[in-house]
Amino acid sequence: MTAPAEGIAALPVVRKQRNPVLQSEAARGLGLISPTFIYAVIFLVIPIVLVIANSFWTQNYLTIDRTFTLENYRIALTDPIYRDLLMRSLWISLLVSFFTVVLAYPIAFFISFHGGKHKGLWLFLITIPFWTSYLLRVMSWKVILGYNGVLNATLMGLGITNGPSDAFLYNTSAVVITLTHAWATFAVLPIFVSLEKIDRSLVEAATDLGDGPLRRFLRITLPLSAPGIISATLIVMIPTVGDFVTPRLVGGKDGVMIANAIQAQFGKAANWPLGAALSVTTMAVVTAMAASVVLVIRMAARRIR
Amino acid sequence: MKTLRNFAPSWLKTYAFLYVIFLYLPVIFLPIFSVNTSATPKFPLSGFTFKWYGDLTRTPALTDAAWNSLLVGVSASLLSTIFGICAARAITRYRFPGRRTINGLLMAPLVLPEIIVAVSMLLVMLQLGLSLSLITVVFGHVLICIPYSLSVLTSGFEGFDRSLEEASSDLGESAFGTFRRVTLPMVSPAIISSLLVSFTISLDEFIMAFFLTGTEATLPVYIWGQLRFAAKLPGVLALGTLLLAGSIVLLTIAEIVRRRASNRTQNMGGIIA
Numbered sequence: 001m002t003a004p005a006e007g008i009a010a011l012p013v014v015r016k017q018r019n020p021v022l023q024s025e026a027a028r029g030l031g032l033i034s035p036t037f038i039y040a041v042i043f044l045v046i047p048i049v050l051v052i053a054n055s056f057w058t059q060n061y062l063t064i065d066r067t068f069t070l071e072n073y074r075i076a077l078t079d080p081i082y083r084d085l086l087m088r089s090l091w092i093s094l095l096v097s098f099f100t101v102v103l104a105y106p107i108a109f110f111i112s113f114h115g116g117k118h119k120g121l122w123l124f125l126i127t128i129p130f131w132t133s134y135l136l137r138v139m140s141w142k143v144i145l146g147y148n149g150v151l152n153a154t155l156m157g158l159g160i161t162n163g164p165s166d167a168f169l170y171n172t173s174a175v176v177i178t179l180t181h182a183w184a185t186f187a188v189l190p191i192f193v194s195l196e197k198i199d200r201s202l203v204e205a206a207t208d209l210g211d212g213p214l215r216r217f218l219r220i221t222l223p224l225s226a227p228g229i230i231s232a233t234l235i236v237m238i239p240t241v242g243d244f245v246t247p248r249l250v251g252g253k254d255g256v257m258i259a260n261a262i263q264a265q266f267g268k269a270a271n272w273p274l275g276a277a278l279s280v281t282t283m284a285v286v287t288a289m290a291a292s293v294v295l296v297i298r299m300a301a302r303r304i305r
Numbered sequence: 306m307k308t309l310r311n312f313a314p315s316w317l318k319t320y321a322f323l324y325v326i327f328l329y330l331p332v333i334f335l336p337i338f339s340v341n342t343s344a345t346p347k348f349p350l351s352g353f354t355f356k357w358y359g360d361l362t363r364t365p366a367l368t369d370a371a372w373n374s375l376l377v378g379v380s381a382s383l384l385s386t387i388f389g390i391c392a393a394r395a396i397t398r399y400r401f402p403g404r405r406t407i408n409g410l411l412m413a414p415l416v417l418p419e420i421i422v423a424v425s426m427l428l429v430m431l432q433l434g435l436s437l438s439l440i441t442v443v444f445g446h447v448l449i450c451i452p453y454s455l456s457v458l459t460s461g462f463e464g465f466d467r468s469l470e471e472a473s474s475d476l477g478e479s480a481f482g483t484f485r486r487v488t489l490p491m492v493s494p495a496i497i498s499s500l501l502v503s504f505t506i507s508l509d510e511f512i513m514a515f516f517l518t519g520t521e522a523t524l525p526v527y528i529w530g531q532l533r534f535a536a537k538l539p540g541v542l543a544l545g546t547l548l549l550a551g552s553i554v555l556l557t558i559a560e561i562v563r564r565r566a567s568n569r570t571q572n573m574g575g576i577i578a
Contacts, residue, residue, distance in 0.1 A: 029399025036392040036451065037407050043448045044413065047425030054428060103324065110321045122321075124560055129328045131556050133509035135525050136545040139532065140331035143338065143346045150334060184328060235416055242418020245511065249532070259420045266424050266516070276428070279421045286418075 054276035064273070072277030082261060082278060089257040089282070090289055092172065093240040096179040097187075097233050097293075103180070104187035104232065109221070111188075112195035123192070130185035138249045141178040145169040145250065170252025178246050183239075187232040194228025195221070219304060226301035230294050237293070241286045258282050335549060339542040346538065357543040367544065370527035374508055377439055377523055381446035382504035388447065389454030389499055396455075397462040408455075415452040422448065423516040430517065437519035445513035450503035457502060457563065461495020494562045501559035505552050524548065 055072055058065045076082050111122045129137070144150045145168040152164040168174060198221060206216040244259035251257070258278065265275030334346070342352035361367055395401070396408055414422055423445065430441050469491075473483040511525035518526060528544060531537040 025399050026401040029395045029401030029404065032399065033392050033395035033401075033404075033407055036388040036411060039388055040410050040413075040448070040451070043426060043429075043444055044410070044422065047422075047429045050428055050432065051421075051425040106317060106320050107324045110317050114317065120564065125325060126328065128553060128556065129332050131505055131509070131552055132332055132549050133511070133525060133545070133552070135509075135511045135528055136335060136549065137331055139541070139545065140334050143334050144331060146346075148345055181327070181331060184324075238416050239418050242420040244420055259418070262420060262424060266427060272428060275424065279424055282418070283421060 051276045052280055054273050055280045057273045059271055059273050072274050073281065075274060076277045076281045082258070085256060085258045085261050086282065086285060088172070089241050089259070090285065092175055092179070092255075092257060093237050093286065094289070094293075095176050096183065096240050097237040099176065099180045100183045100187040100236050101191070101229060101232050104184060105191055105229070108188050108191035108195055108228070112192055123189075126188050127185055130182075134182060135245060137182055138178055138246050141174070141181070142169065142250050145174055145177070169250055171254045172251070174250040174252075175246050175255040175257075178250050179240055179243065182246070183236045186235050190231040190235060191225060191228040194225045194231075198224045223301040223304050226297055230297050233293055233297070234290050237290050238286055241282060332549065335542050336546045339539065339546045341539070344536060344539055346542065357539040358547075360540055361543055361547075364540070366522075367527060370522045370524050373439055373521050374524040377442050377446060377514075378504045378507040380443045381450055381507040382500045384443070384447045385450035385454045385503045386458075386496060386499045388451055389458045390496065392451075392455055393458035393462050397459060398467075411455055412452045414449045419449070419512045420516075423513045426513075427516045437517055439518065439521050439523075441517040441519075442514050442523065445517045446503075446507040446510055449510065449513060450506050453502050453506060454499040457499045458492070458495050461492050461498070461563070494565060498559045498563040501555045501562075505555050505559075509548065509552060 054064070056068050056070070058067070058069055058071065107126070111119055111126075115122050142149075146152075147164050147166050147169070149168070151168055152161070155161045156164065202220050202224070203216060206220050211219065241257075242259045242262075243257065244263050247255045247257040247260055259282075262275050262278050262282070265271045265278060269275075337350070338346035339357055340353055340355065341350045342354045342356075343350070392407075392411055396404060426441075426445055426448070427437075430437060435441060470483055470487055473487045474480070478486065509525060510523075511529065514523045514526050515529065522530065524544070528541055531541050
C-alpha cells in the first residue's frame, strides 16, 4: 500500500536528477540487458530469419540451392495433404482455445471474487499439474481413453456400455480433450489477473443501481475482463497449432496435425526448405486467425458496454 | 463488500472442485498404475508391486538419461537465471530505449509454437556445422527458460525499496558492494525460485531436447523412445511417477520461497503472471 505513495513522492526528485544522467542511465540499462538480448538474437531472431530464408531455397539431396523460389510455398499452400493438415490444425487449435477459455473463466472468476484468503493456494493448486511433464500428461490421457482404459472400465462398471469401445482414442476429439487439459492453467492465469484488476466499486455501483447478478456480470465484469480473455486465447491458440506430441500419441490417423508434417520434413523426409515453408505458413496463418479472434472479442466487449 | 464476498453460488464452488479434479485426474493414474502388477494399465487393479521401480535401476540407458537430464537441467537453470538476473535488473532499475521491445522479445518463446523455435534452432546448428549434443540442448532450454526466470525475477526485483540501495551507496559502498550486500540478500528468494523453476522446465522439456540432441537422450527423450513398446509401459509409468514427485517437490519449495519474499513486498500473480 505504501509503494504508490512513495513513488509519487520520489518522482520530482528523480526527475531533477535524471536529465544530466539520462544518457548514462540508458547506457547502463542497455549494457546490463545486452547479454540476454544478444543471446535471444543469436538463438531466436537469427534462427527465425534463417528459417524464412530457407523457405525460399530448394534442397538437392544434401546441398541447398540458394536461388530464390516460391515453389515451397506453392506446395505448402496447394498440396491437398498440407492444406488439409493446416486446416485441421487451425480447427483443432480454435476448438481447444474456445474450450480452455470457457472452462477456465468460471474458475478464474471464482478465485478472484470468492477466493478470499485462499487465493494463493487455489492458484498454486491449479499451476501444479501444468508443471508436470507434458509428455506424461499426454500419456495419462492415452491410459484413460484407451480400449482397455479407465473410461471404458468405468462405463462398463456402471453398466452404461456392454463392451469396451475404441471410439475414445485415436481421433480428433482425443486430441482436443488432451490439449484442453494441457493448456488449462495458461488460460486461468491471464483471466484471473484481468479480473483482479477490475475495480470492485464498479460492481457495487451496478448492484446499488439495481442490476441483478447476471446483468451485473454481463455488463461490468465480462467486458472489463476482455483483455484477460484475449491474452488467454492467444497464449493457448498459437502454441497449440504447433503441437506434435499429442497428435502422435492420441491422435491416430484423423488427429495428425501440421506439426507432424513439419517434423517429418526435418527428420525422415529431410526437406528443410519445405519444412521451413510449412513453418512460416503455419505461423502466418495462425497469427491471422488469432488476430481476427481478438478483433471479434474486442467488438463483442464494446457492443455489450 | 460483505454481500459480494458471501455471494459464492454453490454451483460455482462445485464447478471449482470439479475443475480441480479434471486437472488432477489424469496425473493421478500414473502412480496408481505404476504399482500395479499387470503390465497393461487397466482396471481392476491386479495387485501391488514395486518391481517396475526395481527394474528402473537395472536399466543402464535410463541411468545415463537421468544423468544427462541432471547435467542439462543444472546448466540450463544456472544460465537462464544469470541471463534473467541481468535482464530483470535492467528492466526494473533503468529506463532505456527499447525496453519494452526487448522484454517482448525475451518473453516471445512462451507464445511461439515450440516446434518452430526448435526447428529454427536446429537449422542454425546444422548450417553452422555444430554437431548436436547435450550442449545444443542446453542452448535450447536456456532460451525457453528465460521467460520464466525473467518473470519470477522481475516480480522479485520490483518489490524492493530502492532507497535502501541509495542509502548504501550514500554510505560509501561501491556499486558492486551495494549489489552484493544489499540487493542480493533481498532478491535471493526470487533467484532460488528462478533456479528451481527453470530446472523443472528443463527436466520435463521434450520437444527442444528431441530436436536438438545428438545420440545422448534426456529423460523425456528416453521416455518417448520407450513409448513405442507396450511392454515397457509400466517402467515408463514408474519413471513418470518419480519425475512427477520430483517436479512437485521442487515447485513447492520454489513457491514457498517465492511467497515468503512476496509477503514482504505484496506481489500478486504467482509464477507465471
